[in-house]
Amino acid sequence: MARFFKPTKRTVSDTKHKEVTVTRLDHLGAGIAHLDRKPVFIPGLLPDERALIQLTENKKQYARAKVIKRLTNSPERITPQCPVYDQCGGCNLQHLSHSAQVDAKRQSLGELIAKFALADGPEKTTPLMQDNAVTGQEWQYRRxxxxxxxxxxxxxxxxxxxxxxxxxxxxxxxxxxxxxxxxxxxxxxxxxxxxxxxxxxxxxxxxxxxxxxxxxxxxxxxxxxxxxxxxxxxxxxxxxxxxxxxxxxxxxxxxxxxxxxYEVEDLKLAFSPKDFIQVNRSVNEQMIAQAMSWLDVQPEDRVLDLFCGLGNFSLPLAKRAREVVGVEGVDAMVQRASENAALNGLKNTAFYQGNLEDGIASFSWAHEGFDKVLLDPARAGAAGVMTQVAALSPSHILYVSCNPATLARDSQVLLQQGYQLQRLGMLDMFPHTGHLESMALFTRA
CATH class of the missing domain: 2.40.50.1070 (OB fold (Dihydrolipoamide Acetyltransferase, E2P))
Structure with missing residues (x-):
């Protein structure tokens, strides 16, 4: 696609310091305050904190700013454990207690889904969030x-x-x-x-x-x-x-x-160090267990696992279902998933490489249909396949997401096709960062 212009940040001519009070966090962990009814996003500030700020970017709908001086502290503010926290780009929420991080992410997820995914759907209220988020240890969790x-x-x-x-x-x-x-x-x-x-x-x-x-x-x-x-x-x-x-x-x-x-559910999944695996072992194990419970896979079910990777969900599904079909865009991962199925003696799986946006119905593995579908796309989401997933008409669709914004966007397609959002939960895969993993279950009305 030709690109005829390069968008540039609007320069900020007003360098005066302004006093604001943060009302809440956005879904990436930045504080949100308001100036003249315009939201201002300020990394490092927490709800109810007052601070002097300076705008760094000023657009028509929103602005961004940096902290000049924090005037009050939230009771949830803590001292970061990392000595280079203010320099390293890895974590951005070590200044907030872990319990408050979990609460903020749950709230952000619910608000995003309610605002963008349910506005035109059959439901008008925030879906019932899972009572407790899936959590693990908050330190030394990255493998x-x-x-x-x-x-x-x-x-x-x-x-x-x-x-x-x-x-x-x-x-x-x-x-x-x-x-x-x-x-x-x-x-x-x-x-x-x-x-x-x-x-x-x-x-x-x-x-x-x-x-x-x-x-x-x-x-x-x-x-x-x-x-x-x-x-x-x-x-x-x-x-x-x-x-x-x-x-x-x-x-x-x-x-x-x-x-x-690595092992999960008594299964051994081999991998190469260049392969994607979930970095949080404990949360990954709980996430898989929750996915199996929410999908309620029965022995007669034929299940489709989209963006299946090396079989993180496919193999546990295969222990419960009649047949599991895994589809992945990277051929090396398809091979790895097949090898992992053989390694664990699972003979009711089949893995395929394919560009899903070419049309699911065109693939031979889709002709028999599916009772249930699980998808775990990258941060960009699965906009190109949601209509096709709905057209398969499975009774259950489980969407595992690492980006609540694309989950909210993609959910609209399922709701418009007659599905209902039954369950929604936050997975604390990345403590002390703004990254938010979530799981949503849709059932056919």
Whole structure:
């Protein structure tokens, strides 16, 4: 599509400091205040806090601002655990108590669905939210992370996370939301990378906590020398890690160790360190259990799992259903899901690669129809397939979402096609961040 203009931010000529009071948080965790009835989004402020602010962006419908001075503190404000919290772009809610984070996300989800998904539907009120959000431990919950690397001439290697909306890297010695086993790897990993002859050719490092041990992936732009390879091998042996090298974006070569996997519902799911897996082990297990309960899968059901990945939902569904069809856009993930089904002795599954926006009805696997459908799309949602999903006319549709805005948008299609929103729940997959995972169950009227 041709692009004839580049949108630009409206410059802010008014640099005066303004006093505001925050009324609530938006769905990304920023405080919302109002100036002349216009909403102003202010990161770092909490409900009921007063502050002096300065506008950084001023548009017709809304504005953004930064805090100059906080005048009052919310009783829910706490001291962040991370020493570089004000610099790192990973977390943005460590200043809010965890219980208040959960409450705010539940409220934000309910308001978004009520405002955008139910306005023209058969229901006019916020659906009954699940009484308790699905939660896990609030610290050391991340079982995977990517670390950026920077090497300046004459300086020690910088290993850390990028600043928010910046290419600058914040050096990280310890991350409070990262799994303990991965934090323990950071000092020896830093020491290894600092001593490599080819350290100037390093790209990034990915760490994953598999159920059978830690995984390290090193992205490198040029081949390592023999001495470097010896040091890397010694590091892997000493730290007992499964080590992978990635000489190209789409190439992953295992150097040491077994194949990594994680377990859920007595199932073993193998994965590559480049594959997407849910970062929060505890919440993922609870999420799967809740999905199975809400869908109420029966032994005679034929179930469709869209955006199935490596089988995170497909395999637990297959333990309950007559047949499960998983569809995924990435061929490598289709292969991984098939291998995982075979690994677990599940013979009632079939996995296919396909562009769902081409039309579900055109695929042979759709001709028999489905009793129930589960979909777990990326942040962009599933706008291109919602009408087709409704046309399959399943009794239950379960939508797992990592973006409440696209969930609200996509829900409108199902409501307009005669489905009703029966259950809605928040999943606390990413404590201390504004990211909000949710689950919505629709049933045919």
């Amino acid at each position: 995977s992370a990517r670390f950026s690397l920077r090497v300046e001439p004459g300086q020690a290697l910088c290993l850390g996370f990028r600043k928010e909306q910046s290419k600058d890297i914040v050096d990280i010695a310890h991350c409070p939301v990262l799994a303990a086993s991965l934090n323990d790897l950071l000092p020896p990993l830093r020491a290894l990378l600092n001593t490599l002859q080819g350290r100037r050719n390093l790209g990034h490092v990915e760490l994953v906590e598999a159920d059978n041990g830690p995984v390290v992936l090193i992205r490198h732009l040029k081949p390592f020398s023999d001495p470097d390879m010896t040091q890397i091998q010694q590091f892997a042996d000493n730290q007992r890690v499964m080590l992978f090298l990635s000489p190209a974006p789409d190439e992953v070569n295992q150097l040491t160790g077994d194949a990594p996997y």
